Amino acid sequence: MDTVASTTKMNRDEIFELMKKFITEVIGEEFVEEMDITPESSFTKDLEMDSIEIVSFSEKIKAHFGNQIDFTGWLSSMDLDQLINLNLGMIINYIHECR
Amino acid sequence: MPVIKVNNREVHIQELNKGAAETVLLIHGMFSNLSVYYFNIAPILAKHFHVVMYDLKSHGMSERTLHGYDLNSMTDDLHALMQVLNLETAHLAGYSFGGLIALKMTLRFPDKIKKLIVIEAPDPKDEKARGIIDDYSREFLEHYVENFTDTTKVKMGKRQMERNHRMYEYLFYQTSIKTDMAAEKDFLNDPQILLINTDTLLLYGMDSNCLETGKWLNEKIKSSELLLVPGNHNIPIQEPALIGDMMNMFFMN
Numbered sequence: 001m002d003t004v005a006s007t008t009k010m011n012r013d014e015i016f017e018l019m020k021k022f023i024t025e026v027i028g029e030e031f032v033e034e035m036d037i038t039p040e041s042s043f044t045k046d047l048e049m050d051s052i053e054i055v056s057f058s059e060k061i062k063a064h065f066g067n068q069i070d071f072t073g074w075l076s077s078m079d080l081d082q083l084i085n086l087n088l089g090m091i092i093n094y095i096h097e098c099r
Numbered sequence: 100m101p102v103i104k105v106n107n108r109e110v111h112i113q114e115l116n117k118g119a120a121e122t123v124l125l126i127h128g129m130f131s132n133l134s135v136y137y138f139n140i141a142p143i144l145a146k147h148f149h150v151v152m153y154d155l156k157s158h159g160m161s162e163r164t165l166h167g168y169d170l171n172s173m174t175d176d177l178h179a180l181m182q183v184l185n186l187e188t189a190h191l192a193g194y195s196f197g198g199l200i201a202l203k204m205t206l207r208f209p210d211k212i213k214k215l216i217v218i219e220a221p222d223p224k225d226e227k228a229r230g231i232i233d234d235y236s237r238e239f240l241e242h243y244v245e246n247f248t249d250t251t252k253v254k255m256g257k258r259q260m261e262r263n264h265r266m267y268e269y270l271f272y273q274t275s276i277k278t279d280m281a282a283e284k285d286f287l288n289d290p291q292i293l294l295i296n297t298d299t300l301l302l303y304g305m306d307s308n309c310l311e312t313g314k315w316l317n318e319k320i321k322s323s324e325l326l327l328v329p330g331n332h333n334i335p336i337q338e339p340a341l342i343g344d345m346m347n348m349f350f351m352n
Contacts (some may be wrong), residue, residue, distance in 0.1 A: 025113060031258055048195035051134035052159045055113070058137075059101075072115070076142035083138060 009099050015092045022060040026053050039089035046087075054083075061095070069098040102160065111160035112153040113137060121213070122149040122186050123350060128195030129220075130267070132159030134346035135194060135335055143343030147351060148190070153180060155197075157270060168279035170203040170286060177204055181211065189261070190350045192216035194335055199223060199286060202316075205299075206291050214348055215295075218302045219332050222312045223283045240335045287312070292319050299323040300349045302342060304330040 010018070016039060024032045027049060035047065043049045048074065049057065061071045074094055102109050113133055125136045133152035154161035154169075156176065167173070177200065181189065191212045193201030198220025205212045238348050260317045270276050299320050301315035305327045317325040326345060330337035 027258075045256075048258045050259050051138075052132045052154075055132075055134045056160070057138050059113075072138075072142055076139050078138075078246070080339075 012055055012092050012098075015095050018064070018087055020062075022057055023047060024078065025060065026056045035090075037088070039092060040087055042085060042087045044084050044086075049068060061091075065095065065099075069095060102182060105176065105183050108156065108164060109162040110152060110153055110156075110176075110180060112180075112184075113141070114152075115141055115150040117149055119145075119147065120152060121147075121350075122189040123346075124133070124177070124181070124186075124189045124191050124199030125150065125152045126191070126193035126200050127152075127155065127158070128193075128197045129155075130158070130270070131195070134159070139339030140335060140346065144347055147347060150187070150272065151184065151186075155200075157266075157274060161331040163269065165273060166275045166279075168201060168274065168276040170283055170331065171207075172279070173200045174204045174207055177242070178208060178211070187211070188213050190214045190216075192218065192346060193220070194218040195221065195332070199283070202292070202295075203286070205295055205297050206289070209295075209297060212297055214350055215297050215299045216302060216349060217313075217316065218335060219304065219307060219309050220312060220316070221309045221332075221344075222315075223280065223286050234305075258301075287315070292316075293321075295320045296322050298349075299343070302327040302328060302334065302345060304328055304332060304334040306331045307334070308332065345352040 020032075020037050023037065027047070035041075037047070041047055043054055043057075058071055058075065061069070065071070071094075078086070101113065102111050104110070111133070125133070125141065125144075127133050132154050136150075137153050144150045155173065156162065156164040167176070188211055191201050191204060192215070193199070195218070198217040201215060201217055202220065205215050299316075299322055301313045301316055301323055303310050303321075303325065307313075307330070309332055310327075311336045313325055317323050320330055328334045328338050328341060328345075335342050
């Protein structure tokens with residue numbers, strides 16, 4: 001079970017590693033091994049995550065960071081094209097700026 | 100990931116704004132999942148309401164189940180979910196096949212439902228709209244995801260195609276979904292529909308092939324209003340902000 005993180009500010013590399021861990025938990029290690037996950041990786045095209053997997057991923061972020069960030073609120077400001085083109089780097093930046 | 104036990108089966112739910120006075124329950128469509136609401140529509144509604152989304156049986160992250168895809172069973176499931184969540188009453192909205200579940204719920208438990216929104220419910224007489232054909236095939240899946248699912252804008256990759264293929268194979272060949280759905284083909288002719296007096300909003304796409312069903316329901320349900328949205332059957336994906344605002348306004352007034 002993920003817990004709300006301490007208030008120590010994470011740098012971008014640490015956030016990236018945490019995101020990779022969440023992605024691995026959602027889609028499974030066997031698929032992640034075949035992928036080269038980078039900050040440029042897009043969720044739908046490169047990581048091939050479908051909408052219910054992105055829900056799981058979002059829930060992991062919310063469980064980890066708690067009230068420190070409004071991740072669902074941030075996602076809800078995007079239209080479908082923006083969601084489709086969402087990449088890891090954009091999320092890393094968002095989390096980094098919030099904290 | 101909130102997975103709760105309802106009638107001894109695992110149901111994946113998502114809740115927003117738990118402290119709010121009134122609740123909105125959201126039902127997704129066949130072969131879809133709660134993500135159709137999660138990213139846009141639910142956060143808009145959560146500004147004023149406690150929002151509950153759930154994955155139907157064998158969909159999304161809810162437990163796979165062999166039987167019980169008829170509207171009675173599906174509304175039994177929802178009724179049980181309301182009991183587990185201690186919801187005496189709620190506003191209710193359903194999209195596509197979920198719209199038929201929402202209608203059936205209002206027929207069976209009118210005292211539980213404050214207001215009803217039906218988005219793009221199809222006529223279950225129409226086999227294509229029901230999403231049921233006699234022979235499932237990989238080609239059918241490719242055609243179906245191109246035309247009818249909420250992933251129309253994303254080209255499916257190999258892993259996704261495999262995941263979906265497995266879900267369809269399970270639903271088509273192992274569960275009772277086909278026979279259960281076929282048995283509902285006359286549902287909209289149920290004379291009880293004429294007796295609905297719950298305030299009802301019907302939301303349909305201007306270019307939807309289900310629009311005639313929306314007009315027909317509008318004639319039958321006296322307390323209903325039909326509003327058209329630019330788009331086709333996929334309006335919750337095409338116009339999520341507009342749909343969310345319309346739903347909010349209807350439930351608030």
